[in-house]
Structure formats: C-alpha cells, structure tokens
Amino acid sequence: MHTADTQSAGPVASGDETDQRNTRLVASCRLPTPWATFRMHGFEEPATGREHVALTLGTIADGKPVLTRVHSECLTGDALFSRRCDCGPQLEAALAAIAAEGRGVLLYLRQEGRGIGLLNKVRAYALQDEGADTVEANHLLGFDADTRDYAVAASMLRELGIASLRLMTNNPRKVDALEQYGIAVAERVPHVIEPNPHNANYLRTKAQRLGHLLAGH
Numbered sequence: 001m002h003t004a005d006t007q008s009a010g011p012v013a014s015g016d017e018t019d020q021r022n023t024r025l026v027a028s029c030r031l032p033t034p035w036a037t038f039r040m041h042g043f044e045e046p047a048t049g050r051e052h053v054a055l056t057l058g059t060i061a062d063g064k065p066v067l068t069r070v071h072s073e074c075l076t077g078d079a080l081f082s083r084r085c086d087c088g089p090q091l092e093a094a095l096a097a098i099a100a101e102g103r104g105v106l107l108y109l110r111q112e113g114r115g116i117g118l119l120n121k122v123r124a125y126a127l128q129d130e131g132a133d134t135v136e137a138n139h140l141l142g143f144d145a146d147t148r149d150y151a152v153a154a155s156m157l158r159e160l161g162i163a164s165l166r167l168m169t170n171n172p173r174k175v176d177a178l179e180q181y182g183i184a185v186a187e188r189v190p191h192v193i194e195p196n197p198h199n200a201n202y203l204r205t206k207a208q209r210l211g212h213l214l215a216g217h
C-alpha cells in the first residue's frame, strides 16, 4: 500500500496574486483508505460557504502532469451504492488508479446532481422514473442539463501547486472548462465503467446528449 507520509510538505501556492482565489485551504490530515493512505485537504469557498476536499498522494507539485480525477458529488452513487449512475465505481476506480501509480489527486467537489443539489436530483430521478431522460428531467425542473462550474476545481488545483493534469474523465466539456480556467490537460485518460442494467439508458443518454465519450453508446 502506498502512503502519503513521505510526500512533500504540502500544498504550494503559486504566488500569483492575479489568480482567481475561489477557495481557501483550511486544514490537511492523513486519510487511510483500502487503496492507499492519502493526504486529505479541506477547502472552503468563502463566497458560498461550500466545503470541498482533495485527496493527494505522492509528490504532486513538481510541475509534471498529475493523474487527476475531478469528481462531482453524488450522494446516491458515492455513499448509498446506487446503480442508477456510474459515480460510485468511477470514484473507486480513480482512487485505485492513483494508488497504483503512487501519485495523483482526486478533487471531491460538492456540486451534487450536476449542480442542482440533492433534493432537485431526487425530483429529477422521480421524473426519470416516469420516463424522462436525465437531460429532459433537468429541463422540466427549469435547469440547464449541466449547471456545474469548474472555477473552484482550478482554484483548488492551483493551491495544491498543480498546473497540468492527466485527467481521468469521459467528459470533453470538463477538459475544456478546466483549460478555460488556466489548468493544462496534458492527457485525457478514459474513465469508462462497465454498465449495469440500471444505468445503461442513463449512460446512453450521456453519450448521445451530453457528449460523453463512452465507446459503444
């Protein structure tokens, strides 16, 4: 098992006062998991009070592209074992990949339900139970299909001293958004999970309507 105990002292600020500082690093600690013992860094977004975390492993502020997962909160998939989506297995696979490499970062962003919040996601799921797809359900509730913003992710990465990523994602819009906020994506690493009978339609909709790169959909 890899351990974060030997990694460099901690996050390094870029020193550039013109950076958009949307987040503030509050505290860091050890986080043992089944895959590795990570460093966990807790951030707050002063403008909104939202709290986010990053898990890091190894030496990450050395300028070389860092294997990275930018994961959006999904309480149902990440914590409650829901099979409606692919979030839980993606989270596990990302931590396993970072541990296997001995170096990397996972940002856990508190933008549940593609930014619409937990209870609106439950409303969206109820509409999907009646036949709407994931995009139609958001629209019926008066939201865009995806209301997430990655300025916070870019700010956290800068505070961790990371400027270049090997990003585990199937979402080209996530790559574009991070680059727009000044983070280089040296490589997109596909992060495809084997579908199950409950999420096959959802994954097809993501590929067809949200532009996700999921081979076979």
Ligand SMILES: Nc1nc2c(ncn2[C@@H]2O[C@H](COP(=O)(O)OP(=O)(O)OP(=O)(O)O)[C@@H](O)[C@H]2O)c(=O)[nH]1
Residues within 6 Å of the ligand: 070, 071, 072, 073, 074, 075, 085, 086, 087, 090, 111, 112, 113, 114, 115, 116, 121, 124, 125, 134, 138, 168, 169, 170, 171, 174, 191, 206, 212
């Ligand atoms: N509004 C809404 N949000 C959902 C639904 N299913 C999952 N989510 C949320 O979607 C977010 C994950 O986004 P995804 O579209 O699965 O994937 P992504 O992060 O864009 O792309 P990847 O990096 O490839 O995983 C999490 O915040 C989930 O809570 C849904 O049916 N409706």
Ligand SMILES: [Zn+2]
Residues within 6 Å of the ligand: 074, 076, 077, 078, 085, 086, 087, 088
């Ligand atoms: Zn999910």
